[in-house]
Amino acid sequence: MSSSKIPYKIYLEENEIPTSWYNVRADMKNKPAPLIHPGTLQPLKFEDMQPIFCDELIRQELDNDTAYIPIPQEVLDFYKMYRPSPLTHAVFLEKLLDTPAHIYYKFEGNNTSGSHKLNSAIAQAYYAKKQGLKGVTTETGAGQWGTALSMACSYFGLDCKVYMVKVSYEQKPFRREVMRTYGANVTPSPSMDTNIGRKINEEFPGTTGSLGCAISEAVEVAVSTPGYRYELGSVLNQVLLHQSIIGLETKKACEKYDIKPDIIIGCAGGGSNLGGLISPFMGEKLRGEADYQIIAVEPASCPSFTRGKFAYDFCDTGKVCPMAKMYTLGHDFIPSANHAGGLRYHGMSSILSQLYADGLMEARAVEQTSVFEAATQFARVEGILPAPESSHAIRAAIDEALKCKETGEEKTIIFGLTGTGYFDLKAYEAYNNGTMTDYIPTEEDLAKGFAGIPDINL
Ligand SMILES: *Cc1c(COP(=O)(O)O)cnc(C)c1O
Numbered sequence: 001m002s003s004s005k006i007p008y009k010i011y012l013e014e015n016e017i018p019t020s021w022y023n024v025r026a027d028m029k030n031k032p033a034p035l036i037h038p039g040t041l042q043p044l045k046f047e048d049m050q051p052i053f054c055d056e057l058i059r060q061e062l063d064n065d066t067a068y069i070p071i072p073q074e075v076l077d078f079y080k081m082y083r084p085s086p087l088t089h090a091v092f093l094e095k096l097l098d099t100p101a102h103i104y105y106k107f108e109g110n111n112t113s114g115s116h117k118l119n120s121a122i123a124q125a126y127y128a129k130k131q132g133l134k135g136v137t138t139e140t141g142a143g144q145w146g147t148a149l150s151m152a153c154s155y156f157g158l159d160c161k162v163y164m165v166k167v168s169y170e171q172k173p174f175r176r177e178v179m180r181t182y183g184a185n186v187t188p189s190p191s192m193d194t195n196i197g198r199k200i201n202e203e204f205p206g207t208t209g210s211l212g213c214a215i216s217e218a219v220e221v222a223v224s225t226p227g228y229r230y231e232l233g234s235v236l237n238q239v240l241l242h243q244s245i246i247g248l249e250t251k252k253a254c255e256k257y258d259i260k261p262d263i264i265i266g267c268a269g270g271g272s273n274l275g276g277l278i279s280p281f282m283g284e285k286l287r288g289e290a291d292y293q294i295i296a297v298e299p300a301s302c303p304s305f306t307r308g309k310f311a312y313d314f315c316d317t318g319k320v321c322p323m324a325k326m327y328t329l330g331h332d333f334i335p336s337a338n339h340a341g342g343l344r345y346h347g348m349s350s351i352l353s354q355l356y357a358d359g360l361m362e363a364r365a366v367e368q369t370s371v372f373e374a375a376t377q378f379a380r381v382e383g384i385l386p387a388p389e390s391s392h393a394i395r396a397a398i399d400e401a402l403k404c405k406e407t408g409e410e411k412t413i414i415f416g417l418t419g420t421g422y423f424d425l426k427a428y429e430a431y432n433n434g435t436m437t438d439y440i441p442t443e444e445d446l447a448k449g450f451a452g453i454p455d456i457n458l
Contacts, residue, residue: 010253018071032351036322049061052223052229061236071245072130085110087253099401100404101412105416105417106415112151116246116276120243121148121231124231129156134158137218137229139189140162142342145233147179148233153183161228163187165208169188172423189214189217195220196318196320197217233270234269234270234349235349239270239272239275243279247277247278251280268296268304268305269342269344271349274416275352278292281294296364297395299365303441305356307329330452338368342418366396367440374394375388
């Protein structure tokens with residue numbers, strides 16, 4: 001179809017929302033490495049995970065074979081509040097760049113949590129409720145995941161305890177209040193409610209906390225409180241499964257208007273939005289039915305894919321969680337203060353790590369000021385104020401479109417626009433004032449993180 005016939009915003013009908021998630025592991029020849037127990041180094045079994053996660057979510061975590069998993073009706077009902085999400089033909093951006101490329105973006109920011117994280121939060125809350133649990137615990141850094149899970153828990157009448165990194169709790173009161181409005185109990189971490197929190201407060205008086213410590217607190221509370229489990233918003237196989245709704249809708253919209261993507265781009269923190277967006281396309285690639293160039297974009301300040309090691313490592317600083325084989329900068333690695341809070345994780349999804357190791361996708365790292373330059377260009381012509389995380393994908397999409405301008409190629413580019421940036425205006429302020437900096441870790445900085453990676457060859 002000629003691109004002039006394609007609407008600016010492509011909305012699927014409500015009855016076109018996919019009714020199953022797609023599990024890309026089913027089509028992977030080299031399966032992602034299993035989570036292992038840090039003590040025994042054995043792959044975790046269902047029973048090992050039962051104290052931490054809901055039963056059905058463990059089944060999804062371990063299932064490398066079922067390609068399509070039905071979405072429960074209750075979850076589909078909730079999805080209808082903000083899905084299908086639009087696939088937008090970025091004609092104004094194309095015009096600004098004067099490129100022959102065709103650019104599309106899938107926008108996941110049209111819900112109160114402001115990001116794609118609600119797609120998995122609602123599924124995770126549903127399985128907790130179905131199991132008859134009283135509540136769930138989690139951690140949150142900047143607050144996107146905590147907000148999404150608070151909304152999901154309030155919908156199903158579950159208790160939600162969020163450990164929020166203390167520095168964000170104090171500096172980002174707005175997200176905290178959204179969570180409390182949805183009935184969540186938000187505690188600054190490290191707190192005095194847990195053994196690990198008390199220990200850290202004692203050892204480091206006045207500490208403002210870290211994501212690793214907040215995870216340790218949330219897990220401790222989940223395993224020690226009857227009727228509670230822990231839930232995580234990225235990295236895990238189950239989260240990528242739920243996020244496949246993004247890619248499935250995108251693919252349906254493409255088929256409806258005969259759009260054939262050449263390049264698919266997403267930002268990568270723990271890998272859930274990118275994994276979800278690319279899953280059905282990657283499935284075709286794995287089955288030899290089509291080929292796509294797939295690009296993960298990460299901050300130069302936290303370059304897990306482009307400069308990390310593919311190894312078993314701890315998922316958290318406190319080492320209470322299992323170990324995953326992934327591209328990692330080391331669980332002790334502390335990235336510089338980049339404004340894209342959601343991209344500051346030291347590791348990466350095991351699924352994406354395996355696909356990257358097998359050469360099925362590529363990755364690039366971009367600097368923060370160039371990300372905000374792209375964000376500003378995009379906001380001015382396409383009308384949406386993008387989240388700093390999402391703007392990493394915008395940067396790469398613009399770069400690819402500019403390459404097309406040089407070569408005259410009419411490539412079709414799709415990127416994931418994961419969320420809005422209304423709670424990130426401090427970051428925009430720094431960019432607008434010209435005080436934003438780009439810190440790229442030196443080899444010495446990275447060596448310190450690598451030193452903490454355990455020496456495990458499995
Ligand atoms: C959390 C977050 C991300 C990064 O997480 P992934 O698991 O890598 O998708 C990206 N964008 C936004 C808006 C987020 O909130």
